Amino acid sequence: MQSTDKPALPLAGVRVLDLSRILAGPWSAMVLGDLGAEVIKVEHPRRGDDTRDWGLRVGQTETAYFNSVNRNKRSVTLDLQTDAGCAIARDLAKTSDVVIQNFKAGGAEKLGLGYDALSSDNPRLVYCSISGYDRTGPEAARPGYDLVVQGEAGLMALNGEADQPPLKFGVAAVDLFTGMYAAQAVLAALYERERTGRGRHVEMALFDCGLMITSYYGLEALIAGEDPPRYGNAHPSIVPYGVFDAQDGPLVITVGNNSQYERFCRDVIGRPDLADDPRFATNILRSQNRATLLPEIRRELAARPRRALLDRLALAGIPCGEVAGLREALTSKRAVDGGLVTTQPHPHAGTTPVLAPPWRFDGERMPVRRAPPQLGEGTDDVLKSVLGLSDDRLAALRDSGVI
Incomplete structure (x- = not known):
């Protein structure tokens, strides 16, 4: 684990409660963590985030996929299907500046973790909901998946070679852009809170963000009244x-x-x-x-x-x-000299690579303060330091399967 007082962290003192999983929500929470926020990631005590079981294994509870979106966080395990687990999550929200969640429509409200409930306890709370589709529209209950939205938003239709079928992006572009848009909106709400003293409910939908990133291709389709041709690796309007x-x-x-x-x-x-x-x-x-x-x-x-x-x-x-090649790029002199790839100690794997945040402030790159966490590594410490729970209370919660 790296630790440094330089550069000064812009979001130092901001606490983020990350109730999200998979990619878009965790990515937005990681962005805030990279900028200095304290991020508490809540996971199921036994399963953890779904992505702990996706891709190449790292140690006992992490994977490369999980690690790519969860640096600079603590992992706290809570079974939110229990009353005690939900009560602890609500208590954590009372002490937090930001909550990020991507439950299915109505899921957070059913648990007592919706915006109305949490903001009534903490009016300064900035609450971010991420869904597949507009939560006020007829498709609110549809689950959101990056590949599905890439198809529905027209992104696959503009990607690939002209004589080949539509093609998805190599990475989950919609999820990643949605996470970045969400982090931007949270930052704007935090800035506004300094003037008003009140938080906001930020709502993000994958489909909305997928449509936005069609960019100039999207406008050309509207102006021309038809789909633009696919150009593969070429540019639609600049040659060569x-x-x-x-x-x-x-x-x-x-x-x-x-x-x-x-x-x-x-x-x-x-x-x-x-x-x-x-x-x-x-x-x-x-x-x-x-x-x-x-x-x-x-x-x-x-x-x-x-x-x-x-x-x-x-x-x-x-x-x-x-x-x-991808590995060639990651191990290039440019990447190494820029400090873009770090090596973090790991209790089971020995060490593991972790990408560094992309930002520099006053010439200094934001640090990797915490390697991606093992499942539940911060449960006792966070619940003791933030909520003041005793060792006996933690033991009882653990015996009952809540943590």
């Missing part, structure tokens, strides 16, 4: 822009404007005729005539070594890069 094959491997080339295009033709591939051709004078024209232009460019690139191309592109001031 995408992944290309050099003589000995793939590289990314992003020619972003007309002056870059001219330098690309003259200085990189030695084809001034392509720079002078009026059919390719602007990005719009190059996009319209991509079927004519791109075969010429691909032919030139395929005849040259990748390293030589990257050097020429850099000299010409054109953004470019190799296409790295």
